[in-house]
Amino acid sequence: MTPVFAALVVLVTVVLAAYFYMQRHTVSPGWKVKTTIPGLQSNDPQNGNFTDIAIAGSLHELLVNLHKTHGPIVSFWFGPKFTVSVADPDMFKELKAVFDRPPELFRLFEPLIGPESIQYANGFEGHKRRKLTDASWSHDMLRHFCENFNELGEEMSTKLSSLPKMEHIPLSQYTLALTIKGLSQTSFGDYFKDDEHCHNMKHNYEICWEEMESRLGGAQMVEGSERQKRYDEALGNMRAMVKDIVQKRKENPPKPHERAFIDLLMENEDIYDESKLLADATSYMVGGFHTSGYLLCWTIYYLTLNQEVQEKVYQEVLRVVGSKESIGPEDIPQFQYMKQVMNESLRLSILAPWAAKVQEVDISLGGHSIPKGTPVITALGVMSQDEKIWPNPKKFDPDRFSPENVKGRHQFAFQPFGLPGRICPGYRFAYYELTVFMAILIRNFKWTLVEGQLVESVYGLVTSPKEEVWVHIEKRQ
Template identity: 45%
Template sequence: MLDFVIFAFTAIVGLIIILVFLLPGPGKEESENKESANNNGIPGARKTDEKLGNLGDIAEAGSLHQYLLNLHDKYGPLASFWWNEKLVVSLASPELFKQTSRLFDRPVDLFKMFEPLIGEQSIQYANEEEGKWRRQNYDVSYSHDAVNEMIQTFNKMAETLVNDWRSYPAGDHIPIHQQLVDIAIKTIIHTSFGDFFKNEEEVQLLRQNYNTVWSDMEDRLGGSHPEEGSERMERFTKARQWIHDLVERVVAHREKSTDSFSKFVFIDNLRNLMEVSDPRLSCDAVSFMIGGFHTSGNMLTWGLYFLATHDDVQQKSYEEVESVIGHTGQVTQDGISQLKYLKQVIDETLRTAVVAPWAARYAHEDIELNGYTIPKESSMIHALGVVLQDPEIWPDPEEFDPDRFSPDASKDRHPYAFQPFGFAGKRKCPGYRFSTVEGIVVLAKILQQFKLGFPEGQLVEPVYGLVTSPKEELWITATPRE
């Protein structure tokens, strides 16, 4: 009997040893299976913290965009990760974008860190019929006709910048990020908020307070939150309150203004739709004011950077400007349509710099994508920046080449491969026309008057937040053209 027990025990041990050596160990395949099981069967990253999910990994990667680049490189066009305790699915292919193009509602959780600035009643958080009603009524302020009426203001703002640059000694370095954000601020407030801003000091204070609030919120996206009562929290609260008080002053000024403005002016549109006391009015005024210069200011900064570092592109752009508007002319509505290469420069700037890296939506029912079931109410990120840097779509994606957007190069490209302003559910950035036309006018007026150069040895590092900006001030030189 004892011999049998020993034999049986030895046989079992031997079988275990055979299984250990012959069957797959806890390698990559098993690890990925565990990750899939952990993520409702959807390929992706496991939680690295029970409460924070993968937020620590996002901070370690440097930004959500950089994290998504790594995530999709490992798991393919559909991948999942954890935002706190909530599963998020990220989509990174034109076809997946197309399949989710009708989704309107935006997950509040992913944009919650911006609520202290724009307010909980902001259109950023408005979904279903309420969100659709507001978008439908607001879009008229940035329609094709409305933006055409703004072209004269775009020219005027660009000329103030050009005149300022003429005061610089030849060869001096010009801080373009600061100045282009200022121009973008002036442009949005003069086209959308009336005649309130006549004092340059108000513009500077708006930029300073915005910088304080925005940089703090970007830090929160990386996992760093201010403590109640801390100096950082006090600084943030003070800057945020200044911005909201400013909007209230703008609204009050418009109530008493006798200036004749177009029916398209955004602040008047808001006042026609809502009572002044309605919290949605102030929240949406802040949202559109910040949105109106945040993206445009950074897009213009990167556009000038690429022009200053690519002489061939700059020369071709200048020759087109010279042929369309001459050496002293204004950019007109007809001129916008003729500046085709400069439009390609704007598009390639949005792509290469990944000015807006991601957007997000959710569905009210389960949906099937790439053979996986995405549970209803799951946050779905549109990884716009990942697709804009996909080498399968854009060979040598880090190379700046406006000819990618020539008619011949674009004709066979998937229509959802280039969506720098988002696309889903008629919730595309409402200011996309505004930003594009403003960009063409400002760049044209600068090229008309200056040859741009790039200071030797300057290192430029992007910071990928909700909008991509340079980590430090970006400098160029501007030599007047004869």
């Protein structure tokens, strides 16, 4: 090789290395943000990687691909915003106390929950509101709700018992109806003991939710379209109901033991003016209805596929409550195996695929610098499928959550309700309510799947089955 040719080879190698280094380490539209975090370059200054999200199927699925390729910390562009995603227990631990959430990642839901929703409230304002409302889901409140959950579980059992033998039952319709009633009656009071009110709420809420799901899937709303009118009307009806409840509770105040979430909002007018009250009343419905409804649906679905687990749950129910008429607050902590089953259902269904944090200061995470104001996604769903933490991750195995197995696992490996700094306010409620419902439904029926179904998942803000899950029940003696 001549010296000139050798020099040329070295030069080309250096230029190429520099080019690939820049490709890997500099991602921004217009090269504005320099980062060492691997990931995607922006395709467009406004839309960033929205096309890549659409091609992947959902943000969760894009994150799965990115983390698989690049490891526990990755970057991409959420529209015009440089965004980081982490899927690692140690990094979760470092973020554990962060409260603030990047509003821009959740703007899509603003027309439904309102700009004043808790979803967008950071800093002092957010803390103040959470401190006030978290009391609605305390252990003491849950003890009060127990009787209500029993009534609802029994009501659904009676309805199911009246169906013809081997009827095909649309599982998610039933579980959503149950959890919508559970949260409405315990948070907004007796108003929702009236079946017509409950039906109206469910009907209008579902129109609004479908609209949010469509937008999440990229379907834009045309101004003045029938779709827009239907949505506006449903949202208007929901808000009118909340106003009606407030009016009725003002005229006829609840007794001390009947006070609920809505009363806390009404009594604290310095924190909750009318628009904030409407925003948070809706936000808690949005936060609670589909999450708990689909968790119940996924759990029963997994039990139909794993009959031996269903039998173990049944045996536990018999052991804890036997033929006792109703399940009491003292029984709830005894359902150890049921909790394992719920946790494994949360993990395997990837019920809430991701959450997000933001900080007002530059930070360092996983050896990389992250500029202040950068949204940091906690990829809860990516981590719940990490085979280093969960061997054979697609297998439904509640023993992963046995006390012995939990002991050996990183404390932050499983965070289905988000990190402690701003954990979901409804997490105790969800476990408690579903324990009562499951105990009643499994004590009364054996559940099987109607044959020939392929149940696929849609990963929105909540993971739902793509199509209805059809089941059979057989009454137990």
